[in-house]
Amino acid sequence: MTDGAAALLTAVDFVAPAVVIWLFVLRRSESLLSSSLAIAGLSAFLVPSLTFLLNRTIGYPLDRLGLTGLAAVLVLGSIAWSKVILPRLGPLRKFALRIGEIVGGPTPLDANGRTRQPQETSTASSHDDTILK
């Protein structure tokens, strides 16, 4: 592999998991700009943090293959979670929401189990969608 290709692949290993996890797993109905700003920050620590935990618990390797392996698992796992696993977790999700309501107060999710936009403060992120529409 050439130096340029290795550098590009390394950059992708850092950024791709953050992009996929944000868009498929975490994202509320945010604007692209707002999502991109979050992805920019997540890219800086998502893969290193997970590598750190894996290295300390199971001795995960800190090398080229380890980096790309982890990124691939995160990307494919996020897509599988979003498209295959999550839709089948309805009952479990409602049960978890109920527990969440008991210990943490009213849920921020709507009746269909989707995340609601923050309403609590006048300056919350709901404004982003307004100004960018």
Added chain:
Amino acid sequence: MTSRWPFNRLHANPWDLASLAAAAVPALFIAAMFLTSPIVPPGADSAHHATFAKDILESQRAFVAYSQFPAGGPMFEYPSLFDLSVALLVAGSGADLLLIVEVYVVILAVLSPIVMWRFLRRFFGGGSRDAFIAVAFVALNWFVLAKTVRDGSYGELLAAGVMFPLWLSFIWDRRDLLAAGTLFAIVLTHNLTALLAFGTFVALLLYYALERRWTRIRRTVIAHGATLGITAIIVWPVYASYLFPVTSGIAGGFPVIDLFSYMVIISPVLFVIGGLGLGLLVRRSPGQFAGLWAAAFAALSRTSFASERIAREMSIPFAVGAAGLVIGLVGAQRTGRIDRRARRVLPLAVVVVLTAANGLWGLASNTDPAALHYLEPYQLEAYRWLSSHSNSSEAVLALASVDPFLSVFVPNDVFPVVNLHQADRLSKPDRDMDIALVQALFNYTDTGLRGVFSANRIHWVVLSSPFPSPTWIAPEDIPFIQQAWDLRLDSDPGYMLQYSVTDVHGGATRVFEIISSGGAGP
């Protein structure tokens, strides 16, 4: 039905483009600093981080050794996500480690105001123009960013520059688990920023309490407490590395700065204008949080952890305050609350021009690499000679203050000794080791003291002349370096001068081989 896919909602907005441009300003200064910095990045801490990343790669362990010396220090390790990231980038790309450090730092410098922008959009919430004003003020006046990067404190750039505002933005979004996960990443990355984050967390809870948002308090506390508790079970050494320095005294004590120093550190212009802005902001929600945020930093800066560095970090809430003042003035102008033309234009112009000029001057003056450049070409020549003429199992003794990059360029273990005043900040085993090594070096004719060298496989001594002006050296280091440089080790048969190099200005490095190590070590 509204599409979940966001790409159909992207509309180009000139204020957003302007915000992006403003966010790039600090990174331009930092990139220029690296481009004009000869050989290595400026700052002694940059040598530490390069060494840490190299150690992580070689050991394949994601922790950084806490001790000053390869042997003798406490068996404890500190997580450092910046150094791990550099190690991963080097392992992935195969590029030169110092090049990766510089490129990654510039990327972080770009990311930092961009992520801050995400938080500021939520905090001020007045639209793209207000967001631009806020981003511009924070980016221009982020002295801490420039100062810490010039010092080489890159972990702080990642933690305080990128993760801290990301954490705040997630909290503002009420994404409690994401926020808690980001706080864990801050804990993994930088101890001082973790302390500031916990102070800000208390400020946040106070703000919620003032707003009587009890559910938010409960959810925030539960999410953060659960995340930190679970991760503590998995990686207890991470948290122990915070407790250990405090309980054992390694953390040391730094003098608490006097009250006047705040104005000097933040700069008088930002101090006054930011203070006025914070005064304006705290009058209504959510500006109260900015006031509590600054107050939390101020309270933490009165402790002995790192008073001056925390004071530097106060430039961030003060820049937010300054932005708030300008946004307030613009808003007053827009709503007609200020009716006379002179009263409307003058304050706005004065505040904008003063803070912008002050910020640009601050960035420029804090990104001059000359004063913190700690590797001269002749030193590099000596390191390369040592690397090719020594066995990598032979350790090397050097002065940390004058050869900080030695460990980056040689494969050998390096014992970087510090002066006895600085040794007080080391752990007891490291302090004892430092004292024994310094005594053996300065009493080089005493073969009895020399046993500490053989006990630690130290076979080489590298000594360099004091750095020429304008390189900054700690005042207590100047006599230490000079005394070491004046030593004539080769006058003793136990040492042999194997390599010496001198440049045209008189700067020099000598490499001595220890021929006879003397008796047994301590």
